[in-house]
Amino acid sequence: MATPPTTTTCSDLLGVIMREHRDGLVSYAERMLGDHGLAEDIVQETIIRAWRNMDRLLGMEGSVKGWLFTVTRHLVVDWVRKPHRRKEVVGGTYHDPPSGTEHTEAVHHIMVAKPALNRLSPEHRAVLVHLYLCDRTIKETADILGVPAGTVKSRQHNALRKLRGTFPAEALA
CATH class of the missing domain: 1.10.1740.10 (RNA polymerase sigma factor, region 2, helix turn helix motif)
Known part of the structure; x- marks a missing residue:
């Protein structure tokens, strides 16, 4: 023992x-x-x-x-x-996975987007993730990150401007 x-x-x-x-x-x-x-x-x-x-x-x-x-x-x-x-990630409803060309296109977008996001600073990347992937408002994002709403807007603008040079024009349409 x-x-x-x-x-x-x-x-x-x-x-x-x-x-x-x-x-x-x-x-x-x-x-x-x-x-x-x-x-x-x-x-x-x-x-x-x-x-x-x-x-x-x-x-x-x-x-x-x-x-x-x-x-x-x-x-x-x-x-x-x-x-x-799971609800947070998929919006609370079940979605069938995309099939065929939809799936291939989605995978391609991920393969292009992830390296581009990784080139952003952690602060800029966090703003985009909260605003676009988590579908949060500017105020919600500001509260979560502990920064003023104006800072969130500025980081969003600067991050999107930097990303515009990364993606082909048809991907932004």
């Missing part, structure tokens, strides 16, 4: 987890989600679960790092599968 962990041992391990694994976990979650703030929330929940399972982690023969990344991956998958998330 394993001896119960002491407070010092738990806090030491939690400190090691935070120092050595937090940044990697955030990067991992952000790559899957595309949202730094949400990735931070997922990693916070991972750390809470590590704290709750400290006795298991202290007596573990395998990799603590592996356990942390597995928990993070599961939390991301759970978040993506939540019904509220």
Whole structure:
């Protein structure tokens, strides 16, 4: 029977987890989600679960790092599968996936748009994502990002101006 962990041992391990694994976990979650703030929330929940399972982690023969990344991956998958998330992504109604040429055209647009969006600054990209992909108003976007509405309008204008040079004319019609 394993001896119960002491407070010092738990806090030491939690400190090691935070120092050595937090940044990697955030990067991992952000790559899957595309949202730094949400990735931070997922990693916070991972750390809470590590704290709750400290006795298991202290007596573990395998990799603590592996356990942390597995928990993070599961939390991301759970978040993506939540019904509220699906409604937010597809507008609350079920849509059949596009077929044939519609699908090919949609894939082409994604392949062109994603690199173009990645060339924008994170601030400009966030504004476009909230306004166009999440269908939010300027005021809602400003509240979420914690900036004035005028800043959202300015970032939108500048981002769209930069993107105009990226896409062929027929894609903007």
